[in-house]
Amino acid sequence: MKxxxxxxxxxxxxxISIIGILVTIALSAYSTINKKTHDTKRKxxxxxxxxxxxxxxxxNKFYPTGGCTGxxxxxxxxxxxxxxxxxxxxxxxxxxxxxxxxxxxxxxxVSGNYYGYCLxxxxxxxxxxxxxxxxxxxxxxxxxx
Numbered sequence: 701m702k703x704x705x706x707x708x709x710x711x712x713x714x715x716i717s718i719i720g721i722l723v724t725i726a727l728s729a730y731s732t733i734n735k736k737t738h739d740t741k742r743k744x745x746x747x748x749x750x751x752x753x754x755x756x757x758x759x760n761k762f763y764p765t766g767g768c769t770g771x772x773x774x775x776x777x778x779x780x781x782x783x784x785x786x787x788x789x790x791x792x793x794x795x796x797x798x799x800x801x802x803x804x805x806x807x808x809x810v811s812g813n814y815y816g817y818c819l820x821x822x823x824x825x826x827x828x829x830x831x832x833x834x835x836x837x838x839x840x841x842x843x844x845x
Contacts, residue, residue: 735824745793752788762813
């Protein structure tokens with residue numbers, strides 16, 4: 701009687717199933733790590749812009765107007781502040797996702813100058829440290845005061 705050497709169909713199916721499960725777990729972990737990496741970059745970028753805004757205020761005694769005319773303010777993309785902030789930072793940071801932007805709004809109007817601001821970003825993971833969100837749909841931000 702001749703003996704066949706090889707794997708049975710059941711053994712092959714079990715092996716393929718195990719490999720499939722491991723690949724699914726790895727992709728899920730990669731996706732979560734990627735989202736956390738993007739969120740960390742967003743927070744770092746907002747902190748860089750915040751530092752530049754504080755240096756701008758130290759020199760000018762107030763914050764840039766952004767999209768404000770008098771008491772009427774609209775949210776503007778941080779990239780529109782480049783003429784005000786490029787002397788304080790080499791480049792204006794942009795969101796890791798090209799479809800999103802960082803947002804800025806001047807606040808606390810006193811005698812024609814703005815003494816506060818709100819910066820925001822859209823995080824991919826939920827974050828309970830939200831301080832301000834000047835743009836609808838954005839879930840994290842920082843402000844002064």
